[in-house]
Amino acid sequence: MSETERMAISTTLEGVEKPVKTVMFRVFRFNPEKDEKPYYKDYEVPIYRFTTVLDALLYIKYNLDPTLSVRYSCRMGVCGSCGMIINGKERLACKTIVLSLNSNIVTVRPLNNLPVVRDLITDFTPFFDKHKQVKPYIIRDDVEAHYDREFIQSMDELMEFMMITNCIKCGLCYSACPTTATDELFLGPQALAQAYRYTIDTRDSGAKERFEAVDTNHGVWRCHFAGACSAVCPKGVDPAFAIQQLKKLLLYRRKKMEKRAPAHESNKPRELLKKVEYPEGWPEQ
Amino acid sequence: MPASKTIRNMRGWLAGWFRVVQVNFERWLYALHRLAGVIVGLYLIAHIVETSETLVGPEAWDSTMAFLKNPAAHTGLLIIAAAAVYHGLNGVRLYLAASGVGIGRPVRPEWPYTPVSLTSSQRNLAWIFIAVTVVLIIYAFYQLFMISLWGWM
Numbered sequence A: 001m002s003e004t005e006r007m008a009i010s011t012t013l014e015g016v017e018k019p020v021k022t023v024m025f026r027v028f029r030f031n032p033e034k035d036e037k038p039y040y041k042d043y044e045v046p047i048y049r050f051t052t053v054l055d056a057l058l059y060i061k062y063n064l065d066p067t068l069s070v071r072y073s074c075r076m077g078v079c080g081s082c083g084m085i086i087n088g089k090e091r092l093a094c095k096t097i098v099l100s101l102n103s104n105i106v107t108v109r110p111l112n113n114l115p116v117v118r119d120l121i122t123d124f125t126p127f128f129d130k131h132k133q134v135k136p137y138i139i140r141d142d143v144e145a146h147y148d149r150e151f152i153q154s155m156d157e158l159m160e161f162m163m164i165t166n167c168i169k170c171g172l173c174y175s176a177c178p179t180t181a182t183d184e185l186f187l188g189p190q191a192l193a194q195a196y197r198y199t200i201d202t203r204d205s206g207a208k209e210r211f212e213a214v215d216t217n218h219g220v221w222r223c224h225f226a227g228a229c230s231a232v233c234p235k236g237v238d239p240a241f242a243i244q245q246l247k248k249l250l251l252y253r254r255k256k257m258e259k260r261a262p263a264h265e266s267n268k269p270r271e272l273l274k275k276v277e278y279p280e281g282w283p284e285q
Numbered sequence B: 001m002p003a004s005k006t007i008r009n010m011r012g013w014l015a016g017w018f019r020v021v022q023v024n025f026e027r028w029l030y031a032l033h034r035l036a037g038v039i040v041g042l043y044l045i046a047h048i049v050e051t052s053e054t055l056v057g058p059e060a061w062d063s064t065m066a067f068l069k070n071p072a073a074h075t076g077l078l079i080i081a082a083a084a085v086y087h088g089l090n091g092v093r094l095y096l097a098a099s100g101v102g103i104g105r106p107v108r109p110e111w112p113y114t115p116v117s118l119t120s121s122q123r124n125l126a127w128i129f130i131a132v133t134v135v136l137i138i139y140a141f142y143q144l145f146m147i148s149l150w151g152w153m
């Protein structure tokens, strides 16, 4: 190993073995059984190079204050449970490296516009209800006709909505949106983006039902293209894009979309799963 | 299982509509559009009251005009002119966006996930409209102050 290589590795390891600094975490606390009002509590947390905000909160929970409640699951930005407002901006706690915030005080509070259950935990019931309202699934009469066939879709047709399939229902967009700030019934960026995602999908023929769900007083027209959703989305969904596209469909292609025949099936059955080979000694399945 | 007690936590109009720190450019445009819409709306009412003076007679109209010929009133008119121009132009941009113009094309979702709608031509259009608004503010200043109030020409 050359000297430069060794140098490179030692630089990469810097801040991994010993904490880089101590950061003050100012955490929103609220226990419905004890507290009349929420308050902020400060905790000092040693920060390593790759400590995430979620790591820091769990450090607090394990070492300083076991009563702190925080919701998380995957710790890698795929489950969407750990959304919160970190230093004034909606972020996933597990995908936010503390040092990247460039701040010695980190304020953490629960997402906006959703009821706070306790500490950093918000109640997602209204959010999921709205997601359901837009019928986020393929609608067609023959959906279960042939379980062994695929519906034909070209790469270009897939690209129309591929980025919107990335949504992990983390609610960051819902918290950032200015319309949800005052309109409790507004469907929100996440649900509206999914409405577009399924409507534009060529395998779908549910445009009519979905248009009825979004073309309401609290639907797509309450979007004013502030773009806050797209600015905070951690998965590149770009809800603002999807919602403007949904408006476009409603304005110019409503009838056409409502009458569109869904993509047909492949005439070849899908290659069925190969028989699994189990290691010796395993019971027959 | 009903939650015992929750905090409603809605941001409300001030902190929600007019949240302007750590936000994207479009959010500023949105807040300004709203503000400008209200200003123009209030002006519409004031304008109807003002012009209805003509029903009383030419003298009433002239005295109203004389009463309004002062720096404070003309500053108000300047703000209204700016608001009207910005609101109208930005309204065109919003209309185009709702028609799918200027918001880009979908991309394959790959890190670092740049949102196409916030990096496409609608943003350049916004800057052009802001520039037009600034030019028209300067023109309105020339008309309202240099010519009308200070009588430079």
Ligand code: HEM
Residues within 6 Å of the ligand: A223, A224, A225, B030, B033, B034, B036, B037, B038, B040, B041, B042, B044, B087, B088, B089, B090, B091, B092, B094, B095
């Ligand atoms: C040039 C003429 C105008 C155009 C092109 C225009 C365009 C628009 C558009 C497209 C919106 C919807 C914005 C959105 O979706 O967020 C809007 C909203 C609004 N407009 Fe206008 N407008 C014009 C004149 C006026 C006038 C004369 C008034 C006052 C009476 C007005 C007051 C408002 C208000 C209060 C809003 C709501 C603000 C908001 O939704 O954020 N507008 N305008």
Ligand code: SF4
Residues within 6 Å of the ligand: A166, A167, A168, A169, A170, A171, A172, A173, A174, A189, A190, A193, A229, A232, A233, A234, A235, A236, A237, A238, A239
């Ligand atoms: S659209 Fe983005 S920000 Fe909104 S819920 Fe889905 S992943 Fe989260």
Ligand code: FES
Residues within 6 Å of the ligand: A072, A073, A074, A075, A076, A077, A078, A079, A080, A081, A082, A083, A092, A093, A094, A095
């Ligand atoms: S814990 Fe799953 S997204 Fe953060």
